[in-house]
Amino acid sequence: MPLWLSGVIAFLVAFVLAPQMRALAIKWKFVDLPNDRKIHREPLPLLGGAAMFAGVIAVALVAFFWRNWLRTPYLGVMIGAALLFGIGILDDFFKTRGKDFSVSIRFGVQILAALLIPLFGGGIQGFTSPLDSHHYVALPTAFSVLITVLWVVGVTNVFNFLDGVDGLAAGIAAISATTLFFIAIVKGDALSAWFAIAVTGAAVGFLRHNFYPARIIMGDAGSTVLGYLLAAIASVGAFKSATVISIGVPVLALGVPIFDAVRVVLMRAKAGKPVYKPDKSHVHHHLLRAGLSQVQTVTVVYLISACFSLVSMIVLLLTR
Numbered sequence: 001m002p003l004w005l006s007g008v009i010a011f012l013v014a015f016v017l018a019p020q021m022r023a024l025a026i027k028w029k030f031v032d033l034p035n036d037r038k039i040h041r042e043p044l045p046l047l048g049g050a051a052m053f054a055g056v057i058a059v060a061l062v063a064f065f066w067r068n069w070l071r072t073p074y075l076g077v078m079i080g081a082a083l084l085f086g087i088g089i090l091d092d093f094f095k096t097r098g099k100d101f102s103v104s105i106r107f108g109v110q111i112l113a114a115l116l117i118p119l120f121g122g123g124i125q126g127f128t129s130p131l132d133s134h135h136y137v138a139l140p141t142a143f144s145v146l147i148t149v150l151w152v153v154g155v156t157n158v159f160n161f162l163d164g165v166d167g168l169a170a171g172i173a174a175i176s177a178t179t180l181f182f183i184a185i186v187k188g189d190a191l192s193a194w195f196a197i198a199v200t201g202a203a204v205g206f207l208r209h210n211f212y213p214a215r216i217i218m219g220d221a222g223s224t225v226l227g228y229l230l231a232a233i234a235s236v237g238a239f240k241s242a243t244v245i246s247i248g249v250p251v252l253a254l255g256v257p258i259f260d261a262v263r264v265v266l267m268r269a270k271a272g273k274p275v276y277k278p279d280k281s282h283v284h285h286h287l288l289r290a291g292l293s294q295v296q297t298v299t300v301v302y303l304i305s306a307c308f309s310l311v312s313m314i315v316l317l318l319t320r
Contacts, residue, residue, distance in 0.1 A: 001066050003181075006194045007201035009062060010055035014205030017051035022209070022216040030096050032217055044214060046092045048206055049222025052170075053085050055202035056195075056229065063194055072191060073122030077232040080113030084156070084228050088221030095219070107153075113228060114152035115145070122236040123148035152231040155254055158261035159227025160220060165284045167211035168298050169218065172256055172305050173226045174203040179253040179309040180230065183316055184237045192237030199229050212294045230254060249316045255308030256283075256301060 025031060025045035032044045060078055063069050087109040091101040117123050124147050126138040139147075163169035177199035184193035203226065209215050218226075234250035251258060260283045267281055268274070287297040 003185075003190070003193050003197055006059045006062070007197040010059050010198040010201030011205040012055075012201075013058045014051045014055035014202040015208055016205075017054050018048060018206055018209040018216055021045070021047040021051050025216065030093070032092075032095055032219065033098055045216045046096065046219040046221075048210060048216040048218040049085065049088060049092075049220070049225060051216075052202040052206045052218065052222055053081070053225055055205060056081070056198050056225075059195070059198035059201075063191070067191075069191055073117060073120045073236045074191060074195060076116035076120030076122060077195075077229070077236065080116040080232065081225050081228055083109055083113045083116075084224050085221050088219065088224050092219040092221055110153045110156055110224070110228075111149060114149040114156075114231075117152060117232055117235055118145045118148050122232070124151060124235050148235050151235060152228060154261075155231035155234075155258070156224050156227040158254075158257040159230070160223045161261050161264065161282060162257045162284075163218060163223040164282060165212075165288070165294055165298055166214035166217075167207055168284055168301060169223050169226065170203045170207040170210050171298060171302050173230065174200045174207065175302065175305045175309055176230055176254050176257075177203065177233075179312055180233050180237065180250065182313055183249060183253065184233075186316060186320070187237065189237045192233055195229070196233050196237075199226065199233070212298070227257070249312045249319075252308050252312035252315065255312075256305040 022045045025047040030046050032046050034042065057078075060069070060074075069075070087106055091106060094101040123144055124139070125144050126136055159169060159173070162172060177196050181193050181196035181200065184190070184196055206218065206222070210217060231254075234253070263283075264281050284297050284301060287300060288294070292300065
Protein backbone atom coordinates (compact mmCIF):
# COMPACT_ATOMS: atom_id res chain seq x y z
CA MET A 1 0.00 0.00 0.00
CA PRO A 2 1.50 3.40 -0.95
CA LEU A 3 2.64 5.36 2.10
CA TRP A 4 1.36 8.64 0.70
CA LEU A 5 -2.18 7.27 1.08
CA SER A 6 -1.82 7.55 4.86
CA GLY A 7 -1.12 11.27 4.66
CA VAL A 8 -3.95 11.86 2.21
CA ILE A 9 -6.51 10.05 4.38
CA ALA A 10 -5.46 11.88 7.55
CA PHE A 11 -5.43 15.22 5.71
CA LEU A 12 -8.93 14.79 4.27
CA VAL A 13 -10.46 13.64 7.55
CA ALA A 14 -8.92 16.50 9.55
CA PHE A 15 -9.66 19.07 6.84
CA VAL A 16 -13.33 18.07 6.53
CA LEU A 17 -13.99 17.57 10.23
CA ALA A 18 -12.39 20.78 11.53
CA PRO A 19 -15.32 23.06 10.44
CA GLN A 20 -17.78 20.54 11.89
CA MET A 21 -15.90 20.54 15.19
CA ARG A 22 -15.90 24.33 15.12
CA ALA A 23 -19.68 24.40 14.74
CA LEU A 24 -20.11 21.93 17.61
CA ALA A 25 -17.72 23.90 19.83
CA ILE A 26 -19.69 27.10 19.25
CA LYS A 27 -22.99 25.31 19.85
CA TRP A 28 -21.76 23.70 23.08
CA LYS A 29 -19.84 26.83 24.17
CA PHE A 30 -16.68 24.74 24.10
CA VAL A 31 -14.43 27.76 23.59
CA ASP A 32 -11.06 28.89 24.90
CA LEU A 33 -11.46 31.99 27.03
CA PRO A 34 -8.91 34.81 26.60
CA ASN A 35 -6.65 35.87 29.47
CA ASP A 36 -3.57 38.04 30.02
CA ARG A 37 -1.22 35.24 28.82
CA LYS A 38 -3.02 34.40 25.58
CA ILE A 39 -2.74 36.34 22.36
CA HIS A 40 -6.34 36.08 21.20
CA ARG A 41 -8.84 38.56 22.62
CA GLU A 42 -12.01 36.72 21.62
CA PRO A 43 -13.17 33.22 22.65
CA LEU A 44 -11.95 30.63 20.14
CA PRO A 45 -13.63 27.28 19.44
CA LEU A 46 -11.73 24.29 20.79
CA LEU A 47 -12.17 20.68 19.56
CA GLY A 48 -9.64 21.10 16.75
CA GLY A 49 -7.71 18.28 18.36
CA ALA A 50 -10.68 16.00 17.72
CA ALA A 51 -10.39 16.56 13.96
CA MET A 52 -6.68 15.67 13.95
CA PHE A 53 -7.13 12.67 16.21
CA ALA A 54 -9.94 11.41 13.96
CA GLY A 55 -7.56 11.65 10.99
CA VAL A 56 -4.95 9.51 12.74
CA ILE A 57 -7.60 7.00 13.89
CA ALA A 58 -8.87 6.69 10.31
CA VAL A 59 -5.34 5.87 9.14
CA ALA A 60 -4.93 3.34 11.97
CA LEU A 61 -8.15 1.59 10.89
CA VAL A 62 -6.97 1.40 7.28
CA ALA A 63 -3.64 -0.02 8.47
CA PHE A 64 -5.48 -2.59 10.59
CA PHE A 65 -7.45 -3.97 7.64
CA TRP A 66 -4.49 -3.80 5.28
CA ARG A 67 -1.83 -5.00 7.72
CA ASN A 68 -2.50 -6.27 11.22
CA TRP A 69 -0.53 -3.70 13.23
CA LEU A 70 -2.18 -4.80 16.49
CA ARG A 71 0.77 -7.12 17.10
CA THR A 72 3.17 -4.17 17.07
CA PRO A 73 4.04 -1.42 19.60
CA TYR A 74 1.61 0.85 17.78
CA LEU A 75 -1.31 -0.76 19.59
CA GLY A 76 0.10 0.68 22.81
CA VAL A 77 0.75 3.98 21.06
CA MET A 78 -2.85 4.32 19.88
CA ILE A 79 -4.26 3.36 23.30
CA GLY A 80 -1.97 5.94 24.87
CA ALA A 81 -3.05 8.57 22.34
CA ALA A 82 -6.70 7.84 23.14
CA LEU A 83 -6.01 8.27 26.88
CA LEU A 84 -4.31 11.61 26.28
CA PHE A 85 -7.08 12.76 23.99
CA GLY A 86 -9.67 11.94 26.66
CA ILE A 87 -7.84 13.73 29.46
CA GLY A 88 -7.09 16.61 27.07
CA ILE A 89 -10.79 17.06 26.29
CA LEU A 90 -11.50 17.13 30.02
CA ASP A 91 -8.76 19.70 30.55
CA ASP A 92 -10.14 21.81 27.71
CA PHE A 93 -13.62 21.59 29.21
CA PHE A 94 -12.30 23.08 32.45
CA LYS A 95 -10.74 25.90 30.44
CA THR A 96 -14.11 26.71 28.87
CA ARG A 97 -15.38 27.31 32.39
CA GLY A 98 -12.39 29.43 33.39
CA LYS A 99 -11.00 26.73 35.70
CA ASP A 100 -7.72 24.82 35.93
CA PHE A 101 -7.63 21.05 35.68
CA SER A 102 -5.50 19.01 38.10
CA VAL A 103 -1.88 18.98 36.93
CA SER A 104 -1.15 15.78 38.87
CA ILE A 105 -3.97 13.84 37.18
CA ARG A 106 -2.93 15.06 33.76
CA PHE A 107 0.70 14.18 34.47
CA GLY A 108 -0.28 10.75 35.78
CA VAL A 109 -2.20 9.94 32.58
CA GLN A 110 0.80 11.06 30.52
CA ILE A 111 3.07 8.66 32.41
CA LEU A 112 0.55 5.83 31.95
CA ALA A 113 0.34 6.54 28.21
CA ALA A 114 4.15 6.58 27.99
CA LEU A 115 4.41 3.26 29.85
CA LEU A 116 2.17 1.60 27.27
CA ILE A 117 4.89 1.97 24.64
CA PRO A 118 7.51 -0.29 26.30
CA LEU A 119 4.70 -2.52 27.59
CA PHE A 120 3.77 -3.32 23.97
CA GLY A 121 7.36 -3.82 22.87
CA GLY A 122 8.45 -0.33 21.85
CA GLY A 123 10.65 2.23 23.52
CA ILE A 124 14.32 3.16 23.62
CA GLN A 125 15.88 -0.26 24.10
CA GLY A 126 19.54 0.20 23.17
CA PHE A 127 22.00 1.42 20.59
CA THR A 128 24.63 0.16 18.17
CA SER A 129 28.21 0.49 19.36
CA PRO A 130 30.11 3.32 17.60
CA LEU A 131 33.18 1.03 17.47
CA ASP A 132 31.44 -2.00 16.01
CA SER A 133 28.30 -1.56 13.93
CA HIS A 134 27.44 -5.23 14.45
CA HIS A 135 27.51 -4.94 18.24
CA TYR A 136 24.18 -3.94 19.76
CA VAL A 137 24.20 -2.63 23.34
CA ALA A 138 20.90 -3.49 25.03
CA LEU A 139 19.83 -1.27 27.91
CA PRO A 140 18.60 -2.79 31.19
CA THR A 141 14.82 -3.07 31.11
CA ALA A 142 14.22 -0.67 34.00
CA PHE A 143 16.50 1.97 32.49
CA SER A 144 14.95 1.50 29.05
CA VAL A 145 11.47 2.06 30.47
CA LEU A 146 12.63 5.09 32.48
CA ILE A 147 14.24 6.95 29.59
CA THR A 148 11.33 6.08 27.29
CA VAL A 149 8.85 7.55 29.78
CA LEU A 150 11.01 10.66 30.31
CA TRP A 151 11.32 11.17 26.56
CA VAL A 152 7.63 10.68 25.79
CA VAL A 153 6.29 12.75 28.69
CA GLY A 154 8.84 15.46 28.00
CA VAL A 155 8.00 15.83 24.30
CA THR A 156 4.27 15.64 25.06
CA ASN A 157 4.56 18.65 27.34
CA VAL A 158 6.94 20.72 25.23
CA PHE A 159 4.47 20.53 22.35
CA ASN A 160 1.76 21.72 24.71
CA PHE A 161 3.99 24.69 25.62
CA LEU A 162 4.43 25.49 21.92
CA ASP A 163 0.73 25.96 21.23
CA GLY A 164 0.60 29.72 21.71
CA VAL A 165 0.29 31.30 18.25
CA ASP A 166 -2.14 30.51 15.42
CA GLY A 167 -0.75 27.70 13.29
CA LEU A 168 2.51 27.27 15.21
CA ALA A 169 2.08 23.88 16.90
CA ALA A 170 0.36 22.28 13.89
CA GLY A 171 3.02 23.52 11.49
CA ILE A 172 5.94 22.41 13.67
CA ALA A 173 4.25 19.03 14.14
CA ALA A 174 3.95 18.64 10.37
CA ILE A 175 7.64 19.48 9.85
CA SER A 176 8.77 17.15 12.64
CA ALA A 177 6.51 14.31 11.51
CA THR A 178 7.77 14.62 7.94
CA THR A 179 11.32 14.34 9.28
CA LEU A 180 10.41 11.21 11.24
CA PHE A 181 8.83 9.85 8.05
CA PHE A 182 12.15 10.34 6.26
CA ILE A 183 14.02 8.65 9.12
CA ALA A 184 11.64 5.69 9.07
CA ILE A 185 12.03 5.33 5.29
CA VAL A 186 15.83 5.34 5.58
CA LYS A 187 15.63 2.70 8.32
CA GLY A 188 13.18 0.56 6.34
CA ASP A 189 10.44 0.90 8.98
CA ALA A 190 7.29 1.09 6.86
CA LEU A 191 4.84 1.07 9.77
CA SER A 192 6.52 4.01 11.53
CA ALA A 193 6.60 5.83 8.19
CA TRP A 194 2.86 5.13 7.79
CA PHE A 195 1.98 6.67 11.15
CA ALA A 196 4.46 9.55 10.81
CA ILE A 197 3.04 10.74 7.50
CA ALA A 198 -0.45 10.36 9.02
CA VAL A 199 0.50 12.91 11.67
CA THR A 200 1.78 15.19 8.91
CA GLY A 201 -1.47 14.87 6.99
CA ALA A 202 -3.68 15.45 10.04
CA ALA A 203 -1.65 18.49 11.12
CA VAL A 204 -1.69 20.07 7.65
CA GLY A 205 -5.42 19.38 7.21
CA PHE A 206 -6.14 21.12 10.50
CA LEU A 207 -3.63 23.91 9.76
CA ARG A 208 -5.82 25.12 6.90
CA HIS A 209 -8.36 26.21 9.53
CA ASN A 210 -5.87 27.09 12.27
CA PHE A 211 -3.47 29.44 10.47
CA TYR A 212 -3.85 33.13 11.27
CA PRO A 213 -6.54 34.25 11.80
CA ALA A 214 -7.48 30.94 13.43
CA ARG A 215 -11.10 29.83 13.19
CA ILE A 216 -10.52 26.91 15.54
CA ILE A 217 -7.70 25.86 17.86
CA MET A 218 -6.47 22.42 18.87
CA GLY A 219 -6.51 22.78 22.66
CA ASP A 220 -4.67 20.40 24.99
CA ALA A 221 -6.50 17.47 23.39
CA GLY A 222 -4.64 18.30 20.19
CA SER A 223 -1.22 19.55 21.32
CA THR A 224 -0.56 16.77 23.83
CA VAL A 225 -1.67 14.05 21.40
CA LEU A 226 0.56 15.50 18.66
CA GLY A 227 3.53 15.60 21.01
CA TYR A 228 2.83 12.09 22.26
CA LEU A 229 2.51 10.62 18.77
CA LEU A 230 5.75 12.25 17.60
CA ALA A 231 7.64 11.07 20.67
CA ALA A 232 6.15 7.58 20.35
CA ILE A 233 7.00 7.25 16.66
CA ALA A 234 10.57 8.33 17.44
CA SER A 235 10.90 5.85 20.30
CA VAL A 236 9.47 2.98 18.25
CA GLY A 237 11.30 3.78 15.02
CA ALA A 238 14.04 6.43 15.05
CA PHE A 239 15.72 5.35 18.29
CA LYS A 240 15.65 1.67 17.43
CA SER A 241 19.12 0.31 16.55
CA ALA A 242 20.50 3.86 16.60
CA THR A 243 24.19 4.58 16.89
CA VAL A 244 25.42 6.77 19.73
CA ILE A 245 25.72 9.75 17.37
CA SER A 246 22.40 9.24 15.58
CA ILE A 247 20.54 9.14 18.90
CA GLY A 248 20.48 12.90 18.47
CA VAL A 249 18.54 12.64 15.20
CA PRO A 250 15.01 12.53 16.69
CA VAL A 251 16.04 15.20 19.21
CA LEU A 252 17.01 17.48 16.32
CA ALA A 253 13.84 16.54 14.43
CA LEU A 254 11.87 17.95 17.38
CA GLY A 255 14.47 20.63 18.04
CA VAL A 256 12.36 23.79 18.21
CA PRO A 257 9.88 22.68 20.92
CA ILE A 258 12.57 20.80 22.87
CA PHE A 259 15.21 23.54 23.03
CA ASP A 260 12.64 26.28 23.56
CA ALA A 261 11.07 24.33 26.44
CA VAL A 262 14.45 23.60 28.06
CA ARG A 263 15.34 27.30 27.92
CA VAL A 264 11.98 28.35 29.38
CA VAL A 265 12.07 25.75 32.17
CA LEU A 266 15.57 26.84 33.20
CA MET A 267 14.48 30.49 33.24
CA ARG A 268 11.42 29.69 35.35
CA ALA A 269 13.44 27.57 37.77
CA LYS A 270 16.04 30.33 38.12
CA ALA A 271 13.28 32.85 38.87
CA GLY A 272 11.70 30.49 41.41
CA LYS A 273 8.52 30.07 39.38
CA PRO A 274 6.65 26.76 38.86
CA VAL A 275 8.12 25.20 35.71
CA TYR A 276 4.69 23.97 34.56
CA LYS A 277 2.93 27.33 34.89
CA PRO A 278 2.39 28.98 31.47
CA ASP A 279 3.82 32.43 30.81
CA LYS A 280 5.04 34.63 27.94
CA SER A 281 8.70 33.58 27.88
CA HIS A 282 8.63 31.29 24.81
CA VAL A 283 10.45 32.15 21.60
CA HIS A 284 7.25 33.09 19.79
CA HIS A 285 6.38 35.58 22.54
CA HIS A 286 9.82 37.20 22.19
CA LEU A 287 9.36 37.50 18.41
CA LEU A 288 5.94 39.07 18.85
CA ARG A 289 7.30 41.57 21.37
CA ALA A 290 10.09 42.37 18.88
CA GLY A 291 7.41 43.67 16.52
CA LEU A 292 6.80 40.69 14.22
CA SER A 293 3.26 39.87 13.22
CA GLN A 294 1.76 36.47 14.02
CA VAL A 295 2.33 35.30 10.44
CA GLN A 296 5.95 36.53 10.47
CA THR A 297 6.56 34.92 13.86
CA VAL A 298 5.21 31.56 12.75
CA THR A 299 7.19 31.72 9.50
CA VAL A 300 10.46 32.39 11.35
CA VAL A 301 9.89 29.47 13.73
CA TYR A 302 8.93 27.23 10.80
CA LEU A 303 12.25 28.07 9.12
CA ILE A 304 14.20 27.33 12.31
CA SER A 305 12.37 24.01 12.66
CA ALA A 306 13.10 23.15 9.03
CA CYS A 307 16.81 23.82 9.65
CA PHE A 308 16.81 21.50 12.66
CA SER A 309 15.08 18.85 10.57
CA LEU A 310 17.57 19.22 7.73
CA VAL A 311 20.48 18.82 10.14
CA SER A 312 18.86 15.70 11.63
CA MET A 313 18.54 14.15 8.16
CA ILE A 314 22.17 14.93 7.34
CA VAL A 315 23.34 13.38 10.65
CA LEU A 316 21.26 10.28 9.94
CA LEU A 317 22.71 9.82 6.46
CA LEU A 318 26.29 10.41 7.65
CA THR A 319 25.99 7.87 10.48
CA ARG A 320 24.50 5.04 8.45
